[in-house]
Amino acid sequence: MCYQTPESRRAAVAELLRALMKARCVLVTTHINADGDGVGSQVALSAWLRGQGKESWIVNPTPVPESLAFLLPERDWCIDAGSARAKEGVGRADLSVVLDTGEVSRVGRVMDLIRGIPMAVIDHHPAGPDPIPGLSLRDPEAAATGELVFDLLKKAGGPWPPETALGLYVAILSDTGCFRFSNSSPSAHRISAELLEMGVDPEETHRRVYGSTPLRRLRLLHAALGELEVDEEGGLAWMTVPTRAFVDLGGDSDDIEGLVDYPRGIEGVEVGILFRETARGATKVSFRSNGEVDVNALARLFGGGGHVKASGALVERSLPQVREEVIRETLRAIRASVRDDGS
């Protein structure tokens, strides 16, 4: 069976495609601390627009992570949001597309730049409290934002530049945890199969994204594992990134990616949490659920959000204080979910 865009998305796909075809200069952005889905989707879309003879630039609130920079054919496709080039680009743009988030707060300082331009959102997160206005192609059923961009460009027809196929493959690869998570749907696999047929090399791509771990990341993991704590009875495990080690090693937010999978992966654990103190004394919390507990709802309690099984929050209070409250609320949520099961 071939992949087909779900019926429920088709009207939004057609409407967004019309807007893209009319536009002459399109700015493409994604959320703070872009991941493989955000960057992959935006490079894919931007390359396709350029292939159509249009102007398109990537303007993000935070830099593209080093591990994903290979997706950009040229570094200068990406414009720093604070630069004079960004203002110029905004001056010419007649459409901006926000990928992999639909929330005003998640695009940070880019929101001020694009506020005057018609906007469109392509995203697979559940709707949050402060939605970005404008056109929207949204479906939480999609494995990745890359799946929705695939729907859009499939409707537009080929040929696709190689950067488009590669970007969409990395988008799906990242958000499915290399085809391990529950969103590794038949659709995600079918789309990936089509992308492989277009020439994406799976081994090379995986190596470029995941196969070049900086040594400092292992040292940071070593330090963080020393802070691992487990409440076996409660089904909860958490880890705190030691601030001293993070600073001394010159860690960045990329180095934190995936650390939360260690507490989450422990036998008997329902929810894993990672805590990190930011440079200005706020606390970043990442939640991962093994399925019984809705961690999107938990993150919302602390002003954050995300998916049912993966979410996060940035709390403007000190780490010990936030940690205590988060642990208390999470234990309560785990108990409530066990009760709902009648077990």
Ligand SMILES: [Mn+2]
């Ligand atoms: Mn995503």
